[in-house]
Amino acid sequence: MATTTPRMKITYATLSADNEELQSAFDAAVERVRGVLGQSYPMLIGGEERRSADEFEDRSPIDRDIVVARFPVGTRQDVRDAIAAARAAFPAWRDLGWRQRLEILRNAADLISERQFEYAALMAFEVGKNRLEALGDVEETADLLRYYSDEMERNGGFVKPMGSLSPTEHTRSVLKPHGVWGVISPFNFPMALAGGPAAGALIAGNTVVLKPSSDAPLMGYKFGEALHEAGVPAGVFNFVTGPGETVGAELQESPDIDGLVFTGSYEVGMKLYTGFTRVYPRPIITEMGGKNPAIVTASADLDEAAEGVMRSAFGYDGQKCSANSRVYVERSVARPFVEKLAERARAIRVGDPTQRDNWMGPVINERSLAKFTTAVQEAKRDGGTIEAGGEVLAGPGTERGYFPTPTVVTGLPLSHRLFHDELFVPFVVVGEVDSLQQALDEANDTPYGLTAGIFSHDDDEIRSFLDTIQAGVVYVNRRSGATTGAWPGIQSFGGWKGSGSSGKSGLGPYYVQQFLREQSQTVMGEPPA
Ligand code: NAD
Numbered sequence: 001m002a003t004t005t006p007r008m009k010i011t012y013a014t015l016s017a018d019n020e021e022l023q024s025a026f027d028a029a030v031e032r033v034r035g036v037l038g039q040s041y042p043m044l045i046g047g048e049e050r051r052s053a054d055e056f057e058d059r060s061p062i063d064r065d066i067v068v069a070r071f072p073v074g075t076r077q078d079v080r081d082a083i084a085a086a087r088a089a090f091p092a093w094r095d096l097g098w099r100q101r102l103e104i105l106r107n108a109a110d111l112i113s114e115r116q117f118e119y120a121a122l123m124a125f126e127v128g129k130n131r132l133e134a135l136g137d138v139e140e141t142a143d144l145l146r147y148y149s150d151e152m153e154r155n156g157g158f159v160k161p162m163g164s165l166s167p168t169e170h171t172r173s174v175l176k177p178h179g180v181w182g183v184i185s186p187f188n189f190p191m192a193l194a195g196g197p198a199a200g201a202l203i204a205g206n207t208v209v210l211k212p213s214s215d216a217p218l219m220g221y222k223f224g225e226a227l228h229e230a231g232v233p234a235g236v237f238n239f240v241t242g243p244g245e246t247v248g249a250e251l252q253e254s255p256d257i258d259g260l261v262f263t264g265s266y267e268v269g270m271k272l273y274t275g276f277t278r279v280y281p282r283p284i285i286t287e288m289g290g291k292n293p294a295i296v297t298a299s300a301d302l303d304e305a306a307e308g309v310m311r312s313a314f315g316y317d318g319q320k321c322s323a324n325s326r327v328y329v330e331r332s333v334a335r336p337f338v339e340k341l342a343e344r345a346r347a348i349r350v351g352d353p354t355q356r357d358n359w360m361g362p363v364i365n366e367r368s369l370a371k372f373t374t375a376v377q378e379a380k381r382d383g384g385t386i387e388a389g390g391e392v393l394a395g396p397g398t399e400r401g402y403f404p405t406p407t408v409v410t411g412l413p414l415s416h417r418l419f420h421d422e423l424f425v426p427f428v429v430v431g432e433v434d435s436l437q438q439a440l441d442e443a444n445d446t447p448y449g450l451t452a453g454i455f456s457h458d459d460d461e462i463r464s465f466l467d468t469i470q471a472g473v474v475y476v477n478r479r480s481g482a483t484t485g486a487w488p489g490i491q492s493f494g495g496w497k498g499s500g501s502s503g504k505s506g507l508g509p510y511y512v513q514q515f516l517r518e519q520s521q522t523v524m525g526e527p528p529a
Contacts, residue, residue, distance in 0.1 A: 029117035046085030047234020074242035089235030108230035175516035177205035179258035182251035190216035204515035290450030305455035306340035308482035328439035345388035449496030453482035
């Protein structure tokens with residue numbers, strides 16, 4: 001399904017889609033992929049396709065009647081076979097050397113970019129992203145492959161000469177791959193968060209077994225397909241599908257896995273984190289949830305703030321780990337800010353996201369929709385005011401999907417659950433504060449710490465925010481997204497506290513090293529070339 005359409009750079013900060021060439025290329029891709037919806041796909045184990053009579057349906061959140069794809073309900077034995085295949089493929093992949101590995105993986109990046117419209121159209125059906133979000137996700141996957149490859153190259157494959165105690169002694173520090181890594185990915189960046197972590201592991205010389213979210217397996221499969229077409233040898237990348245509780249759990253429990261990288265909820269992540277190292281230490285990277293604050297002070301440009309909050313709270317229905325879901329605004333500007341935000345929320349077009357004019361599509365599944373309706377009921381019950389939204393669409397075109405409206409709530413106490421629990425739906429609570437200090441205290445009063453933003457035009461306030469905010473990615477006066485929009489090589493991405501286990505982060509210069517371990521090599525006499 002390759003396309004010859006020239007690729008276009010779409011990032012999460014791309015604001016407008018008035019490029020007609022882009023629009024018509026995406027529309028054409030939507031029509032083309034309609035013809036392939038509903039197919040059965042296999043798992044990929046040791047370069048072989050593995051099917052099963054027992055399949056699950058990957059249905060579209062836009063319309064439950066649309067079956068996007070069918071995938072095998074994998075078993076623990078399938079996972080064991082995939083791990084064995086990855087282990088068998090490891091020595092040759094490691095010994096290929098990083099320069100050859102990079103050549104293959106950069107080819108994969110180019111293939112993904114060439115196919116950006118097909119992949120993005122399929123993604124729109126699979127997870128309900130609008131066209132810019134879906135194109136951004138695909139292009140980010142390709143950029144992650146490129147950026148991590150560049151980092152490997154910049155660091156010369158991570159071989160560094162060290163000092164010596166005598167002229168005849170030569171010591172160097174070498175970072176080496178561990179072996180087999182499991183990758184467990186979430187639904188919300190179905191290609192970038194399957195592909196990015198897998199890319200980190202592969203570039204470092206490890207082999208991989210990927211288990212995608214059962215809400216979005218097709219994008220993981222397409223990533224694997226691109227890798228194999230680009231020349232990744234059989235067994236280096238394996239792909240298994242099925243429930244987290246069995247297929248995912250086997251990756252955690254298997255003694256034959258050397259490292260695990262997980263992106264998803266705090267609950268599942270912590271279970272994996274505490275269970276993975278029970279017998280002996282093994283590296284595990286967990287990137288988890290967020291309840292990301294934005295602060296609006298009296299010195300803010302309120303249009304800028306309302307725009308930035310709107311984009312981060314409602315972009316992809318608030319289903320980004322970096323989504324903005326709580327705002328602390330100084331009392332003196334609270335009313336005009338809320339009015340501007342509510343007006344923008346009401347202006348958002350919600351509907352089938354494959355259609356050009358719809359900026360917000362559905363949430364991923366019935367469970368998410370129920371979280372939304374419960375939150376609205378709770379806000380009303382506890383004295384909150386619904387300033388915008390609060391409804392679920394059920395008219396023509398939305399009646400078979402999961403379409404909440406962008407919701408702004410005020411009037412709840414700052415201690416309320418809705419200021420603290422991650423909901424992952426288009427629902428933002430706004431609370432009034434008396435000072436920046438109070439806003440910072442509230443912002444930091446969270447078990448999470450992924451992203452945060454401030455809108456202020458006072459240098460002292462901005463300095464105070466940057467000095468004290470506890471989050472991995474922070475933004476100041478960002479109209480295109482108060483707390484969202486990180487891009488490989490531009491901003492890093494990593495969580496503090498319950499948002500992430502690793503001090504080092506994705507999208508930045510310290511990621512690939514996490515998939516490597518250090519060996520100090522001291523050679524007496526001349527070392528081999
Ligand atoms: P989830 O935790 O429900 O699922 C993530 C993955 O874990 C899926 O593949 C799932 O099948 C698997 N899984 C579930 N139970 C498992 C088990 N017992 N053992 C092993 N694997 C298991 O998350 P989700 O709903 O797909 O994604 C949304 C969550 O991901 C949100 O909390 C969001 O904040 C977080 N997220 C974090 C980041 C980040 O970079 N920090 C990025 C994206 C999403």
